[in-house]
Amino acid sequence: MVVAVEERLTSLGRAWGRAGFRVGFWWRRWWADQVFLVQLGSSSLRPSGLGALAGRAALARRVVREGAAAAADDALLAAYVPLVAAHYAPGGRGYATLASLDAEQARARYERQGSRLRPFIDAYPHLLGYRDGETFLDLGCGTGQNVRELLTRFPTSTVHALDVNADAIGFLARVAASPHLRTQVGSFADDATLRAVLDAAEADHVVISHALSTLYCDSVTGTRAMLHALLGRVTATHVRSLIVIDSFASRGRTAVAIEQRTRLRLAHDVLSLLDDTPGGRAHLVNQPAPYGSPGSQAVIWTRLRTT
Numbered sequence: 001m002v003v004a005v006e007e008r009l010t011s012l013g014r015a016w017g018r019a020g021f022r023v024g025f026w027w028r029r030w031w032a033d034q035v036f037l038v039q040l041g042s043s044s045l046r047p048s049g050l051g052a053l054a055g056r057a058a059l060a061r062r063v064v065r066e067g068a069a070a071a072a073d074d075a076l077l078a079a080y081v082p083l084v085a086a087h088y089a090p091g092g093r094g095y096a097t098l099a100s101l102d103a104e105q106a107r108a109r110y111e112r113q114g115s116r117l118r119p120f121i122d123a124y125p126h127l128l129g130y131r132d133g134e135t136f137l138d139l140g141c142g143t144g145q146n147v148r149e150l151l152t153r154f155p156t157s158t159v160h161a162l163d164v165n166a167d168a169i170g171f172l173a174r175v176a177a178s179p180h181l182r183t184q185v186g187s188f189a190d191d192a193t194l195r196a197v198l199d200a201a202e203a204d205h206v207v208i209s210h211a212l213s214t215l216y217c218d219s220v221t222g223t224r225a226m227l228h229a230l231l232g233r234v235t236a237t238h239v240r241s242l243i244v245i246d247s248f249a250s251r252g253r254t255a256v257a258i259e260q261r262t263r264l265r266l267a268h269d270v271l272s273l274l275d276d277t278p279g280g281r282a283h284l285v286n287q288p289a290p291y292g293s294p295g296s297q298a299v300i301w302t303r304l305r306t307t
């Protein structure tokens with residue numbers, strides 16, 4: 001959008017917000033306070049007669065709205081399960097442009113790619129503990145943004161890369177051309193495939209970058225259970241670190257929104273999904289400021305030493 005137009009729209013939005021604030025301030029403050037007092041249930045600090053009615057009505061409305069929102073999220077997920085599968089299938093929207101690249105263009109694209117993992121390696125080296133010679137596994141590696149970073153930084157390390165999209169894996173195998181790279185087409189949502197790749201890689205470190213949020217089934221509860229099991233499976237190996245890079249939701253929440261015709265934007269509370277994982281501890285970290293893209297965060301799980 002042109003900057004001048006964007007500035008005009010922003011100031012229009014701010015004026016609208018200020019006007020809305022003036023109109024609704026007293027009313028919203030009174031209403032929220034009555035809800036608060038109803039929930040407090042104190043014998044000394046009580047809502048007014050009308051306030052008690054309004055507060056109870058607001059609480060009832062909240063329960064209905066939460067039920068409706070949960071049902072709408074589940075319906076959205078169910079509708080998008082086949083759509084996201086097609087999005088990342090060969091020829092789908094996700095990697096539609098790869099097939100038309102000649103060797104030179106493919107190489108240039110690979111070299112140009114920025115790594116989402118890089119800022120976290122720079123900012124949290126002691127937490128991640130990556131060393132040259134150790135083995136890495138990138139689940140949902142795409143066209144190898146992070147694989148390239150790992151192969152360059154750790155030249156004697158073996159990097160295993162799994163993706164469900166055969167075009168992305170074909171592209172990566174073609175352009176990376178490293179004796180230290182092992183590629184595989186498969187879904188890490190499939191338990192047998194995940195077990196097999198974890199067994200074969202015997203990885204010291206696992207990376208899941210903007211890929212966990214693309215996995216879902218037909219309900220929020222089911223999706224959370226699936227991801228919990230998946231992360232449990234990864235940390236039950238001898239892996240020393242796991243990094244999940246994505247945008248996250250607040251504690252206990254999963255946010256579901258349509259991003260495009262064929263893909264949802266999901267944000268989970270990944271930290272809680274790793275809360276009860278034995279043998280390690282999970283840390284929530286922000287992408288450091290100089291790299292921009294402030295939405296990107298990471299949960300870094302590290303195995304505790306047993307000395």
Ligand SMILES: C[S@@+](CC[C@H](N)C(=O)[O-])C[C@H]1O[C@@H](n2cnc3c(N)ncnc32)[C@H](O)[C@@H]1O
Nearest residue numbers: 088140141142163164165187188189209210211
């Ligand atoms: C948004 S891209 C992220 C790519 C890369 N990790 C990055 O950080 O740029 C999501 C990737 O996850 C892959 N993916 C989606 N579902 C998958 C699944 N079930 N198993 C393996 N890969 C999957 C997609 O094909 C896609 O390459």
